[in-house]
Every structure is written in structure tokens, then in C-alpha cells.
């Protein structure tokens with residue numbers, strides 16, 4: 629166990645929604661020695677909340693990070709994820725190493741996620757990065773109710789949207805243009821996009837380059853460390869119960885998380901005026917605005933997929949006792 633006090637670390641609030649991709653992202657984030665995870669909040673979107681909480685707490689115990697506060701969200705979006713997708717990550721806390729690991733409940737805060745985020749930002753002495761790999765609901769609630777707290781947000785990195793590619797929603801009230809995180813709570817998407825915070829959007833345009841293919845899983849299997857094996861087992865569960873319509877699982881959330889660690893030469897961003905639609909069949913669609921009338925945001929348009937994959941494999945090359953401890 630190590631604790632790196634000597635270097636100034638970047639403070640991050642991680643808001644996730646409990647999917648397998650999110651749990652892998654938590655593991656990846658905790659490997660980053662330049663990052664201080666100051667809190668974890670859970671949006672009950674692509675998960676059942678108690679499963680997400682259980683897996684999160686077990687991962688924190690496994691990596692000696694039991695003191696990080698965890699807050700469960702209770703705000704619900706308009707468009708629920710399919711029930712079988714939400715049930716899929718139950719698999720993660722049923723794996724042997726996860727079953728053997730006790731979840732420490734002492735760090736679960738007794739207020740909902742959006743309230744915890746608001747209080748953290750209110751009292752923050754320095755700017756914090758908010759990494760979001762689920763819908764924007766918790767942060768949007770805070771921004772709408774307390775716009776003065778925006779000054780304490782250094783950057784928001786959000787996996788969401790499909791700007792110049794088709795979306796991944798195939799529901800009766802959708803024309804297929806939306807990405808799921810943006811569709812779950814279209815109003816929250818609009819609030820965040822129009823908020824003026826320093827937002828780096830990680831849309832499907834970028835994540836489409838990172839399918840979880842057999843070659844990647846094979847490379848990971850050859851690392852042969854505790855973390856690489858656990859990550860490989862998580863990803864193995866996605867090869868049969870696959871939550872996309874193209875039967876391919878991607879590194880959606882992993883890419884957003886990896887941006888905090890990979891070299892900046894790994895990705896290219898562009899800045900575009902966009903608008904968010906609120907009505908069916910395009911509720912939650914983030915589209916390029918015709919003129920400068922929309923909100924100007926920065927989004928990741930391309931990445932070096934191989935460099936990102938190799939980064940993930942390198943970071944997962946460790947055993948659990950080598951994680952450093954986040955002291956909160």
C-alpha cells in the first residue's frame with residue numbers, strides 16, 4: 629500500500645452508473661497515481677443501484693481505498709435503460725474475488741448523490757474535475773440549483789452524445805440519433821451542455837474506435853496479474869450479454885476515464901456549436917447547430933485507439949496490494 633503525498637494530485641469526483649464499463653473505469657481511475665478521487669457518486673441508470681453500490685464498495689476495499697466517500701443517487705431520468713442491461717453488472721460482485729471481499733459501508737454517505745456533490749462544491753478550496761460515465765443528472769441538478777458552484781469545477785469530462793455519427797438508442801420513441809446517457813435524461817443533457825462549464829465531451833464519434841475484441845482480451849489475459857484477470861473477467865461477461873444492437877461492447881466509459889491518464893497526443897478535440905433536443909423522436913440528441921446560436925462545446929472527435937488500449941493494459945498490470953490509498 630502506498631500513499632503519494634509528495635506530488636500534487638488532481639482532485640476528481642467520479643459519477644458513474646454502475647455498468648461493467650463503469651466498474652472497469654473505477655478500477656482504471658484508481659490506478660492513476662496523479663489522481664485523487666475525492667468522492668464517488670452513483671446515478672441509478674444503467675444498473676440497479678444496490679448492485680452498483682455493492683460492486684463499488686468491494687472495489688474500494690480490494691484496492692485499499694475504503695475512505696473515499698460514496699453517495700448513491702436517487703434522481704431518475706425520463707427514459708429508463710432496459711431491465712436486462714441494468715441487471716448485467718450483478719455478475720461483477722458474484723465473481724470469487726469480489727465475493728471474498730467485504731464492502732466497507734462506513735464510507736457511504738447518508739445523503740443522495742446530488743446533495744453530496746453540491747456540498748462538496750460549496751466547500752471546495754480548489755477546483756475539482758468531474759468525470760461522468762453515466763447520465764448528467766446529478767451534476768445538472770447542482771448546476772441548475774447552484775450556478776455559483778460552477779466556479780469550483782475545473783473541468784467536466786462526460787461520456788455522452790453522438791455528434792456526427794448515429795446514436796445507440798433503438799427505442800420506439802427514438803429515431804436512433806441519441807446516445808444512451810444523453811437520452812436517459814434529456815433535460816439534464818441540455819442543462820449541462822448549455823451551462824458554460826469547461827466541458828470535454830467524449831461521444832460515440834470517439835468511442836466507436838474502441839471495440840472490445842478478442843485480440844484485446846487475449847492481450848490482457850497474458851498480463852497475468854490480479855487486476856488484469858479481474859478486468860478480463862468483467863469484460864468476458866460482455867461477450868454474451870451485450871448491451872448494444874450491433875453486438876459489440878466498446879470502451880465507452882473507459883475512454884473518458886483514460887483521458888485523465890494518457891498522453892494528450894492520443895486524442896484530438898474539436899469545438900462546435902451544438903444544441904440539445906427535448907422532444908420525441910430526438911429527445912436527448914446533441915446536434916451540430918446551424919449557426920453560432922447553440923452552445924459551443926469541446927468534444928473528442930478522434931483518438932489513437934491502439935495507444936489507449938496499450939495504456940489500459942499497462943495500468944491493469946498490477947496486483948491489488950500495489951494500489952496507493954486515497955485519503956479522504
Ligand SMILES: [Ca+2]
Nearest residue numbers: 647650761762
Ligand atoms: Ca456508464
